[in-house]
Amino acid sequence: MTAAATGPAATARELIDAVSTGFRELPRHDSSGGPDGPIGWSGYDASRARARERTGETEAVVCGTADAGGTEAVLVAFEFGFLGGSIGAGTGERIETAFITARELSLPVVSLIASGGSRMQEGMFALTQLQRIARQMVRLRAAGLPHVAVLAGPVTGGGWATLGAGADVRVALPGAQVGFAGSRVRPAGADPRAYTAEGQFAAGRVDRIVEPGELRATVARWLSLLTRPAPGPVPPPRALRAADPPRGxxxxxxxxxxxxxxxxxxxxxxxxxxxxxxxxxxxxxxxxxxxxxxxxxxxxxxxxxxxxxxxxxxxxxxxxxxxxxxxxxxxxxxxxxxxxxxxxxxxxxxxxxxxxxxxxxxxxxxxxxxxxxxxxxxxxxxxxxxxxxxxxxxxxxxxxxxxxxxxxxxxxxxxxxxxxxxxxxxxxxxxxxxxxxxxxxx
Structure with missing residues (x-):
């Protein structure tokens, strides 16, 4: 898998192919929310139509099940080409369905994120999707199922503040933009490195920077480690140096x-x-x-x-x-x-x-x-x-x-x-x- 296929320009389905095989998309119900969306944003229907034609997708996220290196998982993959991978009511509905499916099937979740955050054209309806997503993340945790996030970039706003930063394990592609504030809303003069995968790794909020060619193996290892526990309690390691007990x-x-x-x-x-x-x-x-x-x-x-x-x-x-x-x-x-x-x-x-x-x-x-x-x-x-x-x-x-x-x-x-x-x-x-x-x- 090349860097171009898994970088910021990667499509949702390219990201899915980069980490898994045998993808089966979940059934979806796409509702328009009325003319020009839930708040009647002029031109919103036309924008979505252009996004569908450009990407071949009907929403900013594609969800389904697949084999990720030997572990069956639910995948949530963002399509950045669809209105910047923004999260609206339709996106939230699909993510909610994906997490419910994971719980019903007792499967881990892998989120492949390239999202600019909440969708402006849906106003507060878009922002409340973060609560909807967070509720499902909490329920997944309560079920004892792991969640791995791949930060493909850019990952900003609600995409980072829910599925990204809230995942159990967070790996990122080199140079990915990762941070709550997107490039257009940061304070003047802000250090740009703070909003990168490398900056978040240095701050301990990203667990690993992964080269594109290593992404499939890395996701597979994490899923294996998080779903195949040893029977406990485990024995202590053996001493690495022979010595008699000290006299004093x-x-x-x-x-x-x-x-x-x-x-x-x-x-x-x-x-x-x-x-x-x-x-x-x-x-x-x-x-x-x-x-x-x-x-x-x-x-x-x-x-x-x-x-x-x-x-x-x-x-x-x-x-x-x-x-x-x-x-x-x-x-x-x-x-x-x-x-x-x-x-x-x-x-x-x-x-x-x-x-x-x-x-x-x-x-x-x-x-x-x-x-x-x-x-x-x-x-x-x-x-x-x-x-x-x-x-x-x-x-x-x-x-x-x-x-x-x-x-x-x-x-x-x-x-x-x-x-x-x-x-x-x-x-x-x-x-x-x-x-x-x-x-x-x-």
Whole structure:
């Protein structure tokens, strides 16, 4: 599939062919809404007639079922050539029917979006279609069915604010225009990059930029990962380094801080045969879905840095999505603690930790945790499963780092090693205390 066939000029049916085979269009009922539409916009009927003649379509969206790389799915594909892919009452009706069909058949939804937003010629009737669409998206979520959006571009206005940004997973073609404000309504001097797929990816609102030639395989992988859960709970990864349990608390801390200790990426690569990441802006958090023994497992992993509010929110998104889809979760804990600078406070680090803790606590699906390095205070507990936690021999878990503990207790810095011993933070201490179920072996 060429870039031209899947770029901004791609038709709805070209987009469908780019990700699927065997497309079967859903029955449709196209009503005019009266002469010149629901608000009597002069010339609207003529505009629609020209759009039908130019595109061969009767509305700005084409909906049906198809095989997307081995997974049967409902497809919602926008025809940008039909009045800019705008959303009117007829468009809303078709999208509503598509989502209802997905629920009735227990199928995922793939939205292929190229839309300028709400249709001006239908006034508020057009804008209320966003509520109609949102209601069906909520019902799809309640049914435990996934929704993947392909942002073919442009994706602006209500197209982005409902089907695009509201999807479970969002992938975009390079250079696609993606943003709430279209090019004609932005403030003068606005940074144009903010309204691109790349800008949204940098902000964590797009999960992946996909080259046209990779689109079919990417959509197929996501649908497979989101619809074929592993039986939970999943086992913890094995330790990647052999070591005897540390003799003292300070030795445990120093061992966990060794720069050559195996980190999250190494554990993920050893545990999964295939992974697809979700977007985020904290480089110290890795989250997404992967294949373990042929079935899907969700993961969120700390990479040894202080976790920011954005990192906790990425974890919340991952765990919430996995819970809704019935996919078991693996968390890898490795952080000196939550970020505690002024910027973290302004961004709401406390509420972010609270939401992460309650999200894990409220999970209906099993969560498995492996402590692979530092387990610092609230930053670590936010991603720790109660009752299903294991530890590696080169890790420690503490109510607070020993250096901070001596400050809180008004002790001198020379008391750090002794305080580490008192905190009972060694792997074997955690097992004895019932905090961990066991120490994993290589």
């Amino acid at each position: 608390g300070w030795e445990a801390v120093l061992r966990a801080r060794e720069p050559d200790r195996p980190r999250a990426r190494a554990y993920l690569e050893a545990y999964f045969t295939e992974r697809e990441p979700l977007g985020g802006t904290d480089p110290g958090i890795l989250s997404g879905f992967g294949l373990h023994e042929g079935r899907s497992v969700a993961y969120v992993a700390q990479c040894g840095t202080a976790t920011t509010p954005a990192g906790f929110r990425a974890a919340i998104r991952l765990v919430g999505l996995a819970d809704r889809l019935g996919i078991p979760v693996l968390t890898l804990v490795d952080t000196p603690g939550a970020a505690n600078d002024a910027e973290a406070e302004r961004e709401g680090v406390g509420p972010a930790i609270a939401e992460a803790i309650t999200t894990l606590a409220g999970c209906r699906i099993p969560v498995t945790t492996l402590l692979i390095g530092e387990g610092g205070s609230g930053g670590a507990i936010a991603l720790t499963s109660l009752g299903r936690t294991w530890v590696t021999p080169d890790s420690y878990y503490s109510v607070v780092a020993p250096e901070l503990a001596v400050s809180i207790l008004k002790r001198g810095p020379e008391q750090v090693p002794a305080t580490a011993e008192q905190l009972r933070l060694r792997p074997q201490d955690l097992v004895d205390l019932g905090v961990a179920r066991g120490i994993v072996s290589p």
